Amino acid sequence: MSSLDLAFAALADPTRRRIVARLTRGELRVTDLAQPFAMSLNAVSKHVKVLEGAGLVRRRREGREHYLRLRAAPLREVARWTSQYERFWNQRLDALGAFLDKQTENDDEGSQ
Amino acid sequence: MSSLDLAFAALADPTRRRIVARLTRGELRVTDLAQPFAMSLNAVSKHVKVLEGAGLVRRRREGREHYLRLRAAPLREVARWTSQYERFWNQRLDALGAFLDKQTENDDEGSQ
DNA sequence: CAAACATTCAACCTTTTGGTTGAATAATAC
DNA sequence: GTATTATTCAACCAAAAGGTTGAATGTTTG
Missing domain, CATH: 1.10.10.10 (Winged helix-like DNA-binding domain superfamily/Winged helix DNA-binding domain)
Known part of the structure; x- marks a missing residue:
């Protein structure tokens, strides 16, 4: 183990x-x-x-x-292993951010 | 659970x-x-x-x-739980630091 | 020394875990 | 429509986990 x-x-x-x-x-x-x-x-x-x-x-x-x-x-070892994924969950939040931006873009298109 | x-x-x-x-x-x-x-x-x-x-x-x-x-x-939950102890292990390092400082102090005393 | 205390060891029990194999289910491809 | 593919379900098994009780091992105290 x-x-x-x-x-x-x-x-x-x-x-x-x-x-x-x-x-x-x-x-x-x-x-x-x-x-x-x-x-x-x-x-x-x-x-x-x-x-x-x-x-x-x-x-x-x-x-x-x-x-x-x-x-x-x-x-500390556990923290170190887990923190590898901080990158990942920030990325997911970024992805959500990008999605929301995209939505806003489309809203703008609609209003033109 | x-x-x-x-x-x-x-x-x-x-x-x-x-x-x-x-x-x-x-x-x-x-x-x-x-x-x-x-x-x-x-x-x-x-x-x-x-x-x-x-x-x-x-x-x-x-x-x-x-x-x-x-x-x-x-x-994230795991990271959050674990990070409670960051405080603790920094404290241990601080304690080590204090110990080393103390040692140095004693070394100085010896050299006087 | 005898009693009390702090702790582990050993045996036992039940439930969970991590794996197997074989069959069932459901979707796709020919 | 019959294979083939993707996946789960079910039964089984051995080993580990989490608990119990009772006895053993040392250490301290009166």
Whole structure:
């Protein structure tokens, strides 16, 4: 699996996106992360492992506690891949613009 | 499933990302899309349906042929979600910058 | 040392995913 | 009107995903 595959797959789950969002505030332990979710700690632990596997999260062990922090690199990769298409959607807007211009042209013709 | 879930999940598969990439060139039929892939036409047809379900692709039927074209909206949604974290990764770079500045400061101290 | 805590591991279950093959449907071409 | 072409539908399969529970592993605390 490519790193882009892993990043997109990791971010496809809403629980994991919420985890990512919460980690922008700073480091949190697995238990802290699990607290607001209506699922077992084990389930959250698994989600964290998926994020870790995608490189989105880094783990720092301190005694029995594991502190997680966000790694931005995979998010940048996703942003980079996606932004290829900015060109495309601007182009579509341009095409719409050209179409509207054409319409206006025709309106002018009609009024002559 | 939220539209963001669907978009991320759809883009997590490399075959589907390749399909998206090819569709920036313009409309293609299912058969055209399937041609370069080492899998059955049926498999590609399924992938197209996933992309369609995520709103990334729109289908136009013309006789027995189905023409697919790219819809940019979900890509924009993904870009928008991801760009929230631009702030975050710039901040990390800033933190690195501050760290390096601090190092330099200490170097100066040492040289006094 | 014993109890409590933070976390993972392992086994299990159900649903989804990504692929296959074979048949159905519908439009086109000869 | 019979092939051929474009596509989907349906059934099936293996593997992965997302969850559960229960036990194991370490670490901290009393």
